[in-house]
Amino acid sequence: MMLDFENQIFLDLFHEDGLLIMARGLGISRLFGEFLKVYCDPASLVLVLNTTPADEAYFSDTIEKNGIAHPPKIVTNEISTTERQNTYLKGGVLFITSRIFVVDLLTDRIPVEHVTGILVYRAHKIIESCQEAFILRLYRQKNKTGFIKAFTDNPEAFTSGFSHVERVMKNLFVKKLFLWPRFHASVALPFHKHKVDVIEVHQQMTPAMTACQTSLLDLINACVNELKRSNSSIDTDEITVENSLSKSFDLIIRLQLEPIWHQLSARTRQLISDLKTLRLVLRHLTQYDCITFYSLVQSIRSSEKSFGQNSGWLFLDAADSLFTHAKERVYGRKKLKQNQAKKKKTEKPEEEDEECEESDDEDAAPSLEPCPKWETLSEILAEITEEEETCTEVEDPNSASDKGDKSDKGSSNTNDEDGFLKPNNHVLICAEDDRTCNQLREYLCNGSEKLMSRLFQKYLFMKGGPKNMKAHAAMLAKIKENSNSDSGKGKETNPDSVTLTQMMRASKGDDFTTDSSDTKKDLPTTSKDAYYGLINFPLTVLHPLHGCSDPHGIARVLDEIQPKYVILYDADMSLVRQLEVYRATRPGKPLRVYFMMYKGSVEEQRYLTILRKEKEAFEYLIREKA
Structure with missing residues (x-):
C-alpha cells in the first residue's frame, strides 16, 4: 500500500x-x-x-x-x-x-x-x-x-x-x-490522520552521570575554543559544542581542514584527535554501563601516549572531576571517601602516589551503579505483559454466546499453538548498536546483578589478570548478600521481579527458556541482526539501529513480525519516521511506541540538533531551487 x-x-x-x-x-x-x-x-x-x-x-x-x-x-x-x-x-x-x-x-x-x-x-x-x-x-x-x-x-x-x-x-x-x-x-497529512500512539519516557540521569556530562562538555568547549584560537581559517559558525555532539562533526572538520591539512601544526592535529576522543567518551556515558564507561576513562588516563601527547585537557579541573565521578559510579561515593581518609592517615612519598591510586580500586568494594534505562525498560515490558495478559483473558462478546461451555478456550483467538501471540502483538526493542543489544539481552535474561558482576570481573581481568579477579570474587559474593538483605522492602525480594524474564512467563505457566529454536520456526525473521527468543509472552525482538550487517534490517523486521509495541531504547530520527509510515500504511493495526530518552542530556540535544540540521538543509535547498 x-x-x-x-x-x-x-x-x-x-x-x-x-x-x-x-x-x-x-x-x-x-x-x-x-x-x-x-x-x-x-x-x-x-x-x-x-x-x-x-x-x-x-x-x-x-x-x-x-x-x-x-x-x-x-x-x-x-x-x-x-x-x-x-x-x-x-x-x-x-x-x-x-x-x-x-x-x-x-x-x-x-x-x-x-x-x-x-x-x-x-x-x-x-x-x-x-x-x-x-x-x-x-x-x-x-x-x-x-x-x-x-x-x-x-x-x-x-x-x-x-x-x-x-x-x-x-x-x-x-x-x-x-x-x-x-x-x-x-x-x-497521512501521519496526522493515522497518528502513532507515542509515550515519551524521560529518565533522570544519576548525579554522577550528570557530573560526568558537565565535565565532558567543559572539556569539549575548551578544546573547541583552543582550536578556533589556533586556526583563524576555521568557520566559527560550524565548529561549536552543539555541532560536536552530532555524528557529522568529523565530516564538518574534514571538509574545512582537509585542503590545508599539510599546513596544520601538530598541536592543531592533536586538538582534533582529542575532540574525537572526548566525543567517544561522551557517547559511552549515555550509551553503556558504568563499568564500560569507567574502563574507557581509565584507559585514556593510564595510556602513556594519550597522557604525553594530549593538548592539555587531561590537566584541567574538569578532567579530574570526570575521573572522580566515573570512579564514583563503580565504587560508590561513601566508600571512596573512606579510602581517601585512610590514604591521608598513612601518608606516602610522591613516588608511590601512582601505585596508591591504582591500588585504591583493588581495596575498595564495588557498589555498581545500574543503568537508569534498564529499570525503566523492565517497567515498560511489565506494563505491556500485564496489558496483553488482560486482553487474552477477556472474551469476544460477539462469540461468547456461541461458545457456551468452551469459554475456557477463548484465548485461542489470540494465541497460537505454542502459546505465542500473533505477529501484531509482538514487541520490538530498538537500540543503538549490537553491543547495546547484547547487554540488553543479557539483562533481560539474567538481571542487572549478574550482568554487572560479569562486566566488573571482565574489567578486573583485563586490568590485573586472574589473581585480581579471584581476590574480588569473595567481595562480590558479600555484596550480593548485603544487597539482598538490605532490599527486604524493595522489589528484588519479590520472586516475580528478580529478573524480567522470570516475570514474563507464558500464560501456560511454562518456565522461560532462552532457546530460540522454536521461536525461529514461528517467527521467520530474515534479518541477521535480530535477537529473539528472549521473552515468549509477548514475544520480544531486539534489533540494533546502526552497525548492522544489513542496512535494511529494521525494514525487514517491521514487515515480517508487524509489532504492536515498539520501544525506542535509543532515539533515532529515521526510525521514528519509518514507524510513522508503517502506521499510515496499516491503518487498521494498532501501534504504540515508547520513546526513551535521558532528560536534559546530550542524547536529547543530539536528537534535536539532527532535526534542526535537516530542516535547515531543506530550507536551503528550497531557496536554491527558487
Missing part, C-alpha cells in the same frame, strides 16, 4: 527525469522498489547504479515476494562477457557495478541505444571525479532519449560547497529537482 504523497512522488518522477531528495525515514527504498517493479519487464532494459550488495539483496527479495515474473538480475565480475551480452539483450532490471558498466560501455557490449534508462541510488555521492558521473556522460552522449532518475535521502550532503546541488544535477544530466521534506503538507 502506497500513501498519497508516495503516489504523487512516483507520478512526478515517472513522467519527468530529475533528482529526488527526500527526508530520512520517509521510505525512499519503498519508492525505489516501486520503480524497479514497473521496469521488471523484458521489453525494457533498465540499469541500476550505486547500490550495495545489501541493497540488491533487499530489493530482489522484496520484488520476489510480490510475485514479479521477471525479478532483477545482478551483474558481477563472475559473469563472463558473453553471458553479460546475452543478459543485456534479454532486458529487465539489472544491478551492475560501475567498473563493469564502464568497461562494457567502452567496448560496446551494452546496446546503449536500446537502454530504456538508468536509476541512480544514493545520488548525493555522484561527483565529477567518480565513475558514475563518467558512465552517465557516456550514456547521454550515445542515448539522447533514455531517462535518468536519481534518488537520495541525505539533504545535508547538498549544503556543503558552492552550488553543490547544481553540480550534482549537472553530473546526473537532469534538470528537475524534487524536494520532499517531513514538513511538506502532503507528507504530514
